[in-house]
Amino acid sequence: MAKTKLSDDRDLTEEQRLFRESILDWAERNMPLDRVIKMNREGHPYPKDLIKGLADLGVIMGTVPEERGGMGLTWKDQAVIADVIGYIDPSIATAAGFMAVETGWGFTIDRYANEEIREKYVKPAIRGDKFIGIATTEPGGGSDVSNFKCTAEKDGDEWILNGEKTFISGVEEAKEIGGGYWVNVRTGPKLPEAPHKNMTAFFVPIDSEGLTPTEPYDDAGRNAISTGGFIMEDVRVPDDYMLGEKGKGFYHTMEGFDNARILIGASSVGVTRRLLEEAADYIKEREVFGNPLAKYEAIQFEFVERYTEMEASRLLVEKTAEMQDVRYDEEGWLERSGKAQTYKPTEIAKWISMIKCKVPHLAKDTADDAMHWLGAAGYSSEYIFETAWKGVMSYCVGAEGGANIQKIVIGRETLGRDYVPYK
Amino acid sequence: MRFVVCVKQVPDTTEVEVDPETGTIIREGVPSVLNAFDEFALNQAVDIKEKMEENIEIIAISMGPPQAKEALNKCLAIGADKAVLLTDKVFAGADTWATSLTLARAIKKLGKIDLVFVGQEASDGNTAQVGPEVAAHLGIPQLTFVTSIESIEDQNIICKKETDEGFIKIESPLPSLIACMPTPGFVPKIPNIREIMKAKRKPYEEWDHKKLGGDSSEYGLEGSESVVIKTYSPPPKGKGIKVEDPPEKAVNKLMEYFEKEGIL
Ligand SMILES: Cc1cc2nc3c(=O)[nH]c(=O)nc-3n(C[C@H](O)[C@H](O)[C@H](O)COP(=O)(O)OP(=O)(O)OC[C@H]3O[C@@H](n4cnc5c(N)ncnc54)[C@H](O)[C@@H]3O)c2cc1C
Numbered sequence: 310m311a312k313t314k315l316s317d318d319r320d321l322t323e324e325q326r327l328f329r330e331s332i333l334d335w336a337e338r339n340m341p342l343d344r345v346i347k348m349n350r351e352g353h354p355y356p357k358d359l360i361k362g363l364a365d366l367g368v369i370m371g372t373v374p375e376e377r378g379g380m381g382l383t384w385k386d387q388a389v390i391a392d393v394i395g396y397i398d399p400s401i402a403t404a405a406g407f408m409a410v411e412t413g414w415g416f417t418i419d420r421y422a423n424e425e426i427r428e429k430y431v432k433p434a435i436r437g438d439k440f441i442g443i444a445t446t447e448p449g450g451g452s453d454v455s456n457f458k459c460t461a462e463k464d465g466d467e468w469i470l471n472g473e474k475t476f477i478s479g480v481e482e483a484k485e486i487g488g489g490y491w492v493n494v495r496t497g498p499k500l501p502e503a504p505h506k507n508m509t510a511f512f513v514p515i516d517s518e519g520l521t522p523t524e525p526y527d528d529a530g531r532n533a534i535s536t537g538g539f540i541m542e543d544v545r546v547p548d549d550y551m552l553g554e555k556g557k558g559f560y561h562t563m564e565g566f567d568n569a570r571i572l573i574g575a576s577s578v579g580v581t582r583r584l585l586e587e588a589a590d591y592i593k594e595r596e597v598f599g600n601p602l603a604k605y606e607a608i609q610f611e612f613v614e615r616y617t618e619m620e621a622s623r624l625l626v627e628k629t630a631e632m633q634d635v636r637y638d639e640e641g642w643l644e645r646s647g648k649a650q651t652y653k654p655t656e657i658a659k660w661i662s663m664i665k666c667k668v669p670h671l672a673k674d675t676a677d678d679a680m681h682w683l684g685a686a687g688y689s690s691e692y693i694f695e696t697a698w699k700g701v702m703s704y705c706v707g708a709e710g711g712a713n714i715q716k717i718v719i720g721r722e723t724l725g726r727d728y729v730p731y732k
Numbered sequence: 733m734r735f736v737v738c739v740k741q742v743p744d745t746t747e748v749e750v751d752p753e754t755g756t757i758i759r760e761g762v763p764s765v766l767n768a769f770d771e772f773a774l775n776q777a778v779d780i781k782e783k784m785e786e787n788i789e790i791i792a793i794s795m796g797p798p799q800a801k802e803a804l805n806k807c808l809a810i811g812a813d814k815a816v817l818l819t820d821k822v823f824a825g826a827d828t829w830a831t832s833l834t835l836a837r838a839i840k841k842l843g844k845i846d847l848v849f850v851g852q853e854a855s856d857g858n859t860a861q862v863g864p865e866v867a868a869h870l871g872i873p874q875l876t877f878v879t880s881i882e883s884i885e886d887q888n889i890i891c892k893k894e895t896d897e898g899f900i901k902i903e904s905p906l907p908s909l910i911a912c913m914p915t916p917g918f919v920p921k922i923p924n925i926r927e928i929m930k931a932k933r934k935p936y937e938e939w940d941h942k943k944l945g946g947d948s949s950e951y952g953l954e955g956s957e958s959v960v961i962k963t964y965s966p967p968p969k970g971k972g973i974k975v976e977d978p979p980e981k982a983v984n985k986l987m988e989y990f991e992k993e994g995i996l
Contacts, residue, residue: 367925
């Protein structure tokens, strides 16, 4: 770990402080930075011991209620965990990528799933024995979530699914250890005036008959969790594998995105802090023209800017995590706070979009800056910066939604629906 | 059976720096941790609990300021069943005598105890006196430098103990106090998040001097038999020399050096 320490843990509860201590101790033993760098360089096969290790440590899906195998953690707790996970895995490739995808989507799957799915998939995923994720993106629809072609047709008490999903996290992992996906399909005609209607979500086990995984992508970074896809040809799922309500898939999906995005944001804060600490160690030591690099304003001021943005982001995540806690315990919150009303989901989505739009970019830009500060050393994989840069870039370009799409949400909530550019 | 584990919260020695002007430890901003010797002792107690069929209750106790609760929380997460913090302004400034008296009174208050675990020493004071003194106050046998517990049977404990010559096995009747000495390969348990959350619901109490009984003058600075006049670091030793030649050459070089410095 870096000598420079930038964390401010005064806002943490006693338990959250212990979470942090345990995760840091675990990482020191099992996932030091050089292993993170190596895993990213070597790519697949993904590190199995880590999935199990992270699950044993309890960092996955803590927000799932206790009676269903989780720990009933608050979103604030889970955000603290995500932050430390980003700190130990600044590539967001291994631990952080996993934690966010599994927790954000696992929690949402658990919320809308029947008992069988909870027992067969969610609980084992919490234990690290299965992988569950989201499959919404298609060749023709990424940002444009409503522009999807996969279909489901009812046949007795089953649904028959067809179509292709692309750029899906964790397909190789799910193939190997078992699991399944939240899959969005069309259960009615595409309505030109409301293309998001008639979207329905199903839980589809990865080993379903008729489901064929496609070749994994050779991504720039984030290499220790796979990105792949699958084709569905007459895949049959039971009626009660529908997640949530028929035709409401778009809204349920947006809720899932919120849950994953906030954790990506929290992880990105941890990533940024780690990168700044590692860079600080270097610029305080390395002398050029008779002074340590850190003495030159051109470097010091950039460092300070990033540090300030990091702390601002931490507070943004903290506030938003509190809103998430309200979302999932409205009555409790109303009672405790004595306030008259809770937050609307669209209001919470705005805050989460602000996080998703800014914080992964901050982490990526910090990695970029640090490479400049360190020069050639920063560009080599001896240091974490280039690995981190490639890893967090995945969350800037698209994973869990690109930045521009977040801006559309923020614009809608601030300027009003009349100004939404695309309807 | 019931075990008590005495623990102390200490400044993280890996983060401690010494003020070059005053020679004292800079405590501001230094994180506090569970004393590593005590962590080892607790791990031993938890290991036994996990191995033995008999029902064992582990009670962690600590004397310290209110923030020492954090160290006890960690003990509960690692596997203690209950924790008691002895905290009172009256306890402040205690030397090893007053500390051990306070701990011993608390242990007596806990009722029948079969084993008292302590760390061999604390990494901040390094006196190694508190454990043996607790045993003396309680009137029970003490086993020091214990590296492992071999067995607990028929009201007897057999431990492995480090000595200057190596190791010996030593047997003692229950109740006894064992002062534990971490072995180089020791890997402490990392409590997971589930355990940390469970720990929140375990019983935790804070006791002051009134709860322990006796006069307030017996505790803390007033009850201490020794006085700390000054703490300071020894002056730095200077650079030293390194001889890296083959032995024959190195011997000559060293002899020359010794003569020059007037050592021989
Ligand atoms: C590593 C990785 C993992 C992923 N994992 C998953 C997964 O597990 N499950 C899943 O379903 N998907 C996954 N995705 C896909 C991800 O959801 C999409 O990348 C994302 O939705 C963006 O879609 P797209 O890549 O098709 O880009 P496009 O939709 O083609 O957009 C391209 C660019 O244009 C911008 N843009 C789009 N529309 C507008 C507009 N109206 N105005 C201005 N700018 C716009 C976007 O922000 C983006 O920068 C993953 C992606 C990556 C990179």
